[in-house]
Amino acid sequence: MTLEPGEPKFRRRKADRPGEIVDAALRVFAEKGFAAAKLDDIARRAGVSKGALYLYFETKEEIFRAVVDQAIAPNMQVVRAMVAAHPGPLSDLLRLVAERVGGLMETLPVGGVVKMVIAEAGNFPELARVWHDDLVAQILGAMTDAIAAAQGRGEVRPGDPRIYALEIIAPMLVALIWRETFVPSGAQPFDLRAVARQHVETMIEGLKPPKTSKDGEIAP
Amino acid sequence: MTLEPGEPKFRRRKADRPGEIVDAALRVFAEKGFAAAKLDDIARRAGVSKGALYLYFETKEEIFRAVVDQAIAPNMQVVRAMVAAHPGPLSDLLRLVAERVGGLMETLPVGGVVKMVIAEAGNFPELARVWHDDLVAQILGAMTDAIAAAQGRGEVRPGDPRIYALEIIAPMLVALIWRETFVPSGAQPFDLRAVARQHVETMIEGLKPPKTSKDGEIAP
Amino acid sequence: MTLEPGEPKFRRRKADRPGEIVDAALRVFAEKGFAAAKLDDIARRAGVSKGALYLYFETKEEIFRAVVDQAIAPNMQVVRAMVAAHPGPLSDLLRLVAERVGGLMETLPVGGVVKMVIAEAGNFPELARVWHDDLVAQILGAMTDAIAAAQGRGEVRPGDPRIYALEIIAPMLVALIWRETFVPSGAQPFDLRAVARQHVETMIEGLKPPKTSKDGEIAP
Amino acid sequence: MTLEPGEPKFRRRKADRPGEIVDAALRVFAEKGFAAAKLDDIARRAGVSKGALYLYFETKEEIFRAVVDQAIAPNMQVVRAMVAAHPGPLSDLLRLVAERVGGLMETLPVGGVVKMVIAEAGNFPELARVWHDDLVAQILGAMTDAIAAAQGRGEVRPGDPRIYALEIIAPMLVALIWRETFVPSGAQPFDLRAVARQHVETMIEGLKPPKTSKDGEIAP
DNA sequence: TATGAATGAGTGTTCATTCAT
DNA sequence: AATGAATGAACACTCATTCAT
Numbered sequence: 001m002t003l004e005p006g007e008p009k010f011r012r013r014k015a016d017r018p019g020e021i022v023d024a025a026l027r028v029f030a031e032k033g034f035a036a037a038k039l040d041d042i043a044r045r046a047g048v049s050k051g052a053l054y055l056y057f058e059t060k061e062e063i064f065r066a067v068v069d070q071a072i073a074p075n076m077q078v079v080r081a082m083v084a085a086h087p088g089p090l091s092d093l094l095r096l097v098a099e100r101v102g103g104l105m106e107t108l109p110v111g112g113v114v115k116m117v118i119a120e121a122g123n124f125p126e127l128a129r130v131w132h133d134d135l136v137a138q139i140l141g142a143m144t145d146a147i148a149a150a151q152g153r154g155e156v157r158p159g160d161p162r163i164y165a166l167e168i169i170a171p172m173l174v175a176l177i178w179r180e181t182f183v184p185s186g187a188q189p190f191d192l193r194a195v196a197r198q199h200v201e202t203m204i205e206g207l208k209p210p211k212t213s214k215d216g217e218i219a220p
Numbered sequence: 221m222t223l224e225p226g227e228p229k230f231r232r233r234k235a236d237r238p239g240e241i242v243d244a245a246l247r248v249f250a251e252k253g254f255a256a257a258k259l260d261d262i263a264r265r266a267g268v269s270k271g272a273l274y275l276y277f278e279t280k281e282e283i284f285r286a287v288v289d290q291a292i293a294p295n296m297q298v299v300r301a302m303v304a305a306h307p308g309p310l311s312d313l314l315r316l317v318a319e320r321v322g323g324l325m326e327t328l329p330v331g332g333v334v335k336m337v338i339a340e341a342g343n344f345p346e347l348a349r350v351w352h353d354d355l356v357a358q359i360l361g362a363m364t365d366a367i368a369a370a371q372g373r374g375e376v377r378p379g380d381p382r383i384y385a386l387e388i389i390a391p392m393l394v395a396l397i398w399r400e401t402f403v404p405s406g407a408q409p410f411d412l413r414a415v416a417r418q419h420v421e422t423m424i425e426g427l428k429p430p431k432t433s434k435d436g437e438i439a440p
Numbered sequence: 441m442t443l444e445p446g447e448p449k450f451r452r453r454k455a456d457r458p459g460e461i462v463d464a465a466l467r468v469f470a471e472k473g474f475a476a477a478k479l480d481d482i483a484r485r486a487g488v489s490k491g492a493l494y495l496y497f498e499t500k501e502e503i504f505r506a507v508v509d510q511a512i513a514p515n516m517q518v519v520r521a522m523v524a525a526h527p528g529p530l531s532d533l534l535r536l537v538a539e540r541v542g543g544l545m546e547t548l549p550v551g552g553v554v555k556m557v558i559a560e561a562g563n564f565p566e567l568a569r570v571w572h573d574d575l576v577a578q579i580l581g582a583m584t585d586a587i588a589a590a591q592g593r594g595e596v597r598p599g600d601p602r603i604y605a606l607e608i609i610a611p612m613l614v615a616l617i618w619r620e621t622f623v624p625s626g627a628q629p630f631d632l633r634a635v636a637r638q639h640v641e642t643m644i645e646g647l648k649p650p651k652t653s654k655d656g657e658i659a660p
Numbered sequence: 661m662t663l664e665p666g667e668p669k670f671r672r673r674k675a676d677r678p679g680e681i682v683d684a685a686l687r688v689f690a691e692k693g694f695a696a697a698k699l700d701d702i703a704r705r706a707g708v709s710k711g712a713l714y715l716y717f718e719t720k721e722e723i724f725r726a727v728v729d730q731a732i733a734p735n736m737q738v739v740r741a742m743v744a745a746h747p748g749p750l751s752d753l754l755r756l757v758a759e760r761v762g763g764l765m766e767t768l769p770v771g772g773v774v775k776m777v778i779a780e781a782g783n784f785p786e787l788a789r790v791w792h793d794d795l796v797a798q799i800l801g802a803m804t805d806a807i808a809a810a811q812g813r814g815e816v817r818p819g820d821p822r823i824y825a826l827e828i829i830a831p832m833l834v835a836l837i838w839r840e841t842f843v844p845s846g847a848q849p850f851d852l853r854a855v856a857r858q859h860v861e862t863m864i865e866g867l868k869p870p871k872t873s874k875d876g877e878i879a880p
Numbered sequence: 881t882a883t884g885a886a887t888g889a890g891t892g893t894t895c896a897t898t899c900a901t
Numbered sequence: 902a903a904t905g906a907a908t909g910a911a912c913a914c915t916c917a918t919t920c921a922t
Contacts (some may be wrong), residue, residue, distance in 0.1 A: 036254075049905060050904085051897090051904055118338055122251050122252060131402075136402065159418050166398075167391045167422055170395075171386050171387045173390070181337065182351075185345040185348045187352045190383065195387075198379050202384070202426035203422065203426060206423060207425075258911090259912080269886060271915080272887075473693060473695060473780065478917090557841065558779065559775065563696060577847065602850075603854060607859050621788055635826065638827070639823070643866060699892065708908090710893090711893085711894080720893095890916095890917105895911090896908100897908080898909105
């Protein structure tokens with residue numbers, strides 16, 4: 001972004017290039033999908049020539065990989081945050097995560113990437129695998145563990161903890177996909193934060209063990 | 221599918237052809253996405269020549285449209301079932317719908333179509349609109365109405381009924397997308413029926429109005 | 441055109457078919473040119489199925505040949521008429537031919553065929569040869585001979601009789617081509633008969649030998 | 661046209677390319693006609709790849725248009741020359757024009773373009789219109805005016821001046837078309853200059869007002 | 881004889897990739 | 902490092918031709 005003093009201004013900073021390209025590519029891939037995205041378009045949006053792309057990436061697939069890979073990193077924070085917050089009652093964890101995730105999703109261009117991963121999983125199985133192994137399964141696993149632990153503490157009613165994890169995450173994801181898919185053609189959007197907040201409360205209630213036992217722990 | 225030995229080079233089955241082509245196209249589009257799908261491939265799977273496609277459809281887009289359109293019809297049953305089951309307590313409705321939807325999703329090739337719609341909504345906005353207006357918004361609307369009515373009867377706690385509807389549907393949808401996206405590259409699948417059943421119970425509990433008060437707040 | 445009594449009316453008369461097809465083909469070829477003409481179109485205009493064309497002709501080229509060949513025959517009359525009228529002063533011959541040709545050109549679909557021959561001479565050299573040898577060279581030759589004879593009789597000034605023949609014919613031909621080429625897009629047409637009449641008089645004057653000699657023969 | 665040994669695979673000559681392509685295209689279109697001309701062929705003759713054509717033209721039609729349009733410009737000189745030579749007796753003008761046109765036609769590739777315009781006027785009406793309005797009608801109009809003026813001066817006998825203009829031009833045009841159509845398959849050619857010279861003299865004589873009367877009838 | 885569904889080679893067009901500058 | 906003209910393989914689409922009926 002900033003140029004060193006004395007540097008000629010038409011000299012572009014090499015170090016930033018790959019990042020700029022990946023940013024541009026993300027936008028184009030998210031809009032059009034992999035096959036319909038044109039390198040010309042990506043190059044133009046990155047402000048470089050088409051040939052320049054090949055100075056940093058070998059093929060279109062490479063760029064796509066870079067985009068998807070790069071999108072994982074920032075999201076890993078979320079996972080870590082979640083895992084870090086592990087101890088304590090589940091309800092606290094859920095509220096915390098909801099707030100965090102709801103916010104992130106409105107900031108980051110996750111939507112586009114999610115769309116891409118869904119769309120191109122068939123054509124790029126390794127990518128699907130990377131996303132699953134490095135991101136999705138981590139999140140799901142962390143939550144599953146937390147839920148199982150809570151079940152152990154009697155905080156959560158019996159049931160498959162992995163499915164409970166899915167139940168918790170799904171509405172956010174669907175609201176996100178909804179935004180990408182239907183809102184551009186006029187559908188009424190969902191307020192991501194509102195969804196997160198309401199759903200957390202629903203789940204906290206829904207997960208409470210049958211009231212016969214002394215379930216005072218969950219709702220403080 | 222298989223032809224007897226001595227099979228005729230030309231079959232004369234005009235009436236069946238469009239259906240066969242759409243079936244084949246669904247498989248290819250779902251696998252590869254719109255742009256990456258080759259007409260040659262669709263034709264081969266439909267057991268016809270490339271030229272024959274053009275006897276029934278004008279362009280590749282037309283075929284795509286036909287695939288997506290056709291996928292709406294059978295799913296409309298779900299909506300109708302839901303609307304038909306309208307009266308009675310919400311919990312009964314949810315259990316009924318869950319059973320119905322869970323079963324359908326394992327039978328019909330909805331997954332592929334859902335994937336396609338998500339992936340190509342940007343490139344084919346009218347398709348996204350059709351899907352939204354004719355199918356998704358109908359389901360969501362029907363559920364929203366049922367929930368609002370239940371709230372009126374004091375069966376359901378306060379909260380945005382449209383978000384509640386989203387919360388109810390989302391896990392099934394995500395499990396479906398999961399199957400399309402991650403399972404082929406080795407991820408552990410979700411049992412759609414199990415998800416449906418467990419989530420319904422969670423939601424029934426989660427939606428219950430606070431037991432303590434005389435729930436005067438909900439139905440004023 | 442007429443059906444035998446007692447013949448079922450949906451039974452088509454086989455004998456006329458080739459002619460009907462050639463008629464239809466002439467119209468289509470004249471409109472679009474050889475390559476841009478579609479057999480579908482020809483078949484439709486001939487009132488038969490596409491497959492039926494192949495009962496009478498082997499290929500598209502064959503049909504084209506038939507069209508061009510068939511167009512020669514009626515025009516041969518003109519040549520014969522001209523040759524028959526041979527004796528007598530040239531001016532009489534010219535006036536007679538002009539009237540005859542002017543009339544024919546407004547009746548027969550010569551224009552289209554001329555256009556086709558010009559356009560496709562490069563792609564079908566034998567056709568160009570047939571047209572040249574059987575028709576055009578005949579007419580030109582007959583006229584050249586008549587002019588040479590008239591020169592021998594002192595009726596016509598010195599000069600290349602073949603070029604004189606060309607001079608005589610050309611305006612009619614150009615008026616014809618003009619009609620096919622520019623009139624459909626709005627150009628002012630030429631009245632073929634008027635062109636014929638005026639040009640004949642011009643040529644009769646123009647061909648007169650220098651007045652020094654006793655040139656009374658031409659203008660009676 | 662010919663490249664040195666060691667010729668570079670990529671030449672960098674953006675400025676020259678469109679011209680080279682149009683030249684090559686003219687040859688191919690003139691030979692085959694629009695529909696039968698293959699882009700591969702044009703590209704090969706232009707010494708570029710098929711894809712390169714699309715760097716300079718949007719479609720095959722565009723190339724065709726460029727060819728036809730471009731052919732107008734150089735011919736406009738003829739028109740201007742004719743209009744410039746306006747004053748003076750008509751016979752001088754005719755002799756001058758004949759010389760000029762006869763020479764040009766043997767140099768420029770007019771023949772091919774004329775053929776194309778005749779052949780494709782039906783499929784590309786705007787092109788026919790452009791040719792008519794910008795070129796043909798101009799020439800014809802200029803000549804018509806000159807003749808009418810000459811009639812006013814008593815130099816030319818009564819008669820439709822537009823038809824007289826046609827009579828003057830036609831033999832050159834037909835000789836040109838003859839060259840394109842019949843000569844390649846063995847017909848005896850016409851010497852364009854000879855045709856021009858002889859026809860001018862014929863017309864000068866043919867247009868002379870009747871010598872007997874004091875020609876008061878013509879210019880009242 | 882006649883049909884028209886079906887074929888498949890052929891062509892215009894696109895676009896990821898290369899390379900002289 | 903950067904450009905962008907050039908390439909060529911790939912693909913959607915067309916249409917003359919075939920053949921079961």
